[in-house]
Amino acid sequence: MTDPLIESLRRAVERAPDDALLRLHLAEQLLAAGAVDDAIAECATVLSQDPTCGEARQLMARSVTPAEPAAGGFDWAAADRELDEIVSPMFVADEGGRDQSVSAWEAENAGVTLADVGGMHTVKDRLEAAFLAPMRNPELRKLYGKSLRGGLLMYGPPGCGKTFLARAVAGELGARFVSVGLADVLDMYVGNSERNIAELFDLVRREAPCVLFLDEIDALGQKRSGTHNAAMRGAVVQLLTELDGVAHRNDGVFVLAATNQPWDVDPALRRPGRLDRTLLVQPPDVEARASVFRYHLQHRPVAGIDLARLAKDTNGFSGADIAHVCETASERALLDSARSGKVRMIEMRDLVAALSEVRPSIGEWLQTARNVVLFADDDGTYADLRTYLKKVKKL
Known part of the structure; x- marks a missing residue:
C-alpha cells in the first residue's frame, strides 16, 4: 500500500495500538482503497478489544458484503453487444421438434472407485456379489446364463453415502455417470415430465457404458395407488417403460437408485428386470x-x-452428521480467532465440544423402519433391515 495517508495512519496505529477510533479510521481508508482483507483485520482487532463496538461491527459488515452497483452504472450498450454476439439459443425446436443433441443433463466421469470408500466392507461385498461381479466377467456371465437385466435399489438412513457409492460403482465399471433428482425431471406442464424421462434415457444410451443414478426414487417413482396427480402417475409409467427398454434393448446402461423410504416406492419398479436387487x-x-x-x-x-x-465416539452418526460436527468445530475455532485477534488451529477440544451439540439424525428413520419391519414385512422384503435393527438393539 503506497497511499501516504494510509501509511501515516499505520504508523500512528503502531504507536497507539489501543486507540480504537484511530484504528477504525485506518480501516475506513483501507476499505475505500480496496484493501478489504486489511480492513477486516483492523476491525477484528477492535472487536477483540471491545466486542460491543457498534461502529466496528458496521464496518466489518460493510467489508464482508459485496458493494451494490452504483445507480446508472450498468453498461446497457455492452449488454446489448453481448446479446448480439449470441449465435443461437439453447433448447430451440425446429420444424421437426426439439434438438435431441442438446440435453439438460451431462454425463461425467465418476472420478472415484470403491477403494475411495472407507470401511463399509459389508456393503462393498454385497455390491460386488449382486452387481459388479456379473458386469466384470462377461465370459462367466455367458457360461452361467446370467442376465444383465435389472438395476439396483440402495436404501437406508439419510446421509449415509448412497450417492457416493453409486459414483464409486460407475468408477469400478469404467462407465460415465449421470445423477438425476426429482426436480430435474418433473415439469408443471402435462407431458413434459414423460418427455424429460425419455430424453434422459436417450442420453445414457448414447453415453454407454453409463451408470444412471436416480436419487430419491421414492419421490419420482412413488406408489401410483397413493398418487392423485395425473402428471406424477404419467411420470411413473414412463419410468417403468424406460426401465423395460433398458432391460430389453440396451447394453451398457446400468441403473442405480437410492431412497430413504423404500416402502413408498411403487412395487412395479421392483419387479424382475427393473430395480430387482436391493442393498441396505x-x-x-x-x-x-x-x-x-x-x-x-x-x-x-x-x-x-x-x-x-x-x-469411536460417533457410533450411530451418519456421514452427514459427521460433516456437521466438523463444520461446528470449525465455527468454534473461527469465532475464537475473531474474538482474540489471533488465528489458531482447530483442536480436539473443538471437536469434542461439537460432539456435545450435534446429535445423530437417523433416530426418526430407525423408528419408521422398525414399524415397517414389525407390521408391514410379511414377505421378508426387508430381511436385511430386520437383521440390522436387531444388531443395533432397535427391534
Missing part, C-alpha cells in the same frame, strides 16, 4: 467414520486430532 446402506462403521472425519478435516487447519477417538 447402513450408517458408517468405525473405519468409515474415521475416513469421513479425515475427509472433512483434511483441508482445514487442524492440530492434535485423534481420529480413532472421534470414530
Whole structure:
C-alpha cells in the first residue's frame, strides 16, 4: 500500500495500538482503497478489544458484503453487444421438434472407485456379489446364463453415502455417470415430465457404458395407488417403460437408485428386470467414520486430532452428521480467532465440544423402519433391515 495517508495512519496505529477510533479510521481508508482483507483485520482487532463496538461491527459488515452497483452504472450498450454476439439459443425446436443433441443433463466421469470408500466392507461385498461381479466377467456371465437385466435399489438412513457409492460403482465399471433428482425431471406442464424421462434415457444410451443414478426414487417413482396427480402417475409409467427398454434393448446402461423410504416406492419398479436387487446402506462403521472425519478435516487447519477417538465416539452418526460436527468445530475455532485477534488451529477440544451439540439424525428413520419391519414385512422384503435393527438393539 503506497497511499501516504494510509501509511501515516499505520504508523500512528503502531504507536497507539489501543486507540480504537484511530484504528477504525485506518480501516475506513483501507476499505475505500480496496484493501478489504486489511480492513477486516483492523476491525477484528477492535472487536477483540471491545466486542460491543457498534461502529466496528458496521464496518466489518460493510467489508464482508459485496458493494451494490452504483445507480446508472450498468453498461446497457455492452449488454446489448453481448446479446448480439449470441449465435443461437439453447433448447430451440425446429420444424421437426426439439434438438435431441442438446440435453439438460451431462454425463461425467465418476472420478472415484470403491477403494475411495472407507470401511463399509459389508456393503462393498454385497455390491460386488449382486452387481459388479456379473458386469466384470462377461465370459462367466455367458457360461452361467446370467442376465444383465435389472438395476439396483440402495436404501437406508439419510446421509449415509448412497450417492457416493453409486459414483464409486460407475468408477469400478469404467462407465460415465449421470445423477438425476426429482426436480430435474418433473415439469408443471402435462407431458413434459414423460418427455424429460425419455430424453434422459436417450442420453445414457448414447453415453454407454453409463451408470444412471436416480436419487430419491421414492419421490419420482412413488406408489401410483397413493398418487392423485395425473402428471406424477404419467411420470411413473414412463419410468417403468424406460426401465423395460433398458432391460430389453440396451447394453451398457446400468441403473442405480437410492431412497430413504423404500416402502413408498411403487412395487412395479421392483419387479424382475427393473430395480430387482436391493442393498441396505447402513450408517458408517468405525473405519468409515474415521475416513469421513479425515475427509472433512483434511483441508482445514487442524492440530492434535485423534481420529480413532472421534470414530469411536460417533457410533450411530451418519456421514452427514459427521460433516456437521466438523463444520461446528470449525465455527468454534473461527469465532475464537475473531474474538482474540489471533488465528489458531482447530483442536480436539473443538471437536469434542461439537460432539456435545450435534446429535445423530437417523433416530426418526430407525423408528419408521422398525414399524415397517414389525407390521408391514410379511414377505421378508426387508430381511436385511430386520437383521440390522436387531444388531443395533432397535427391534
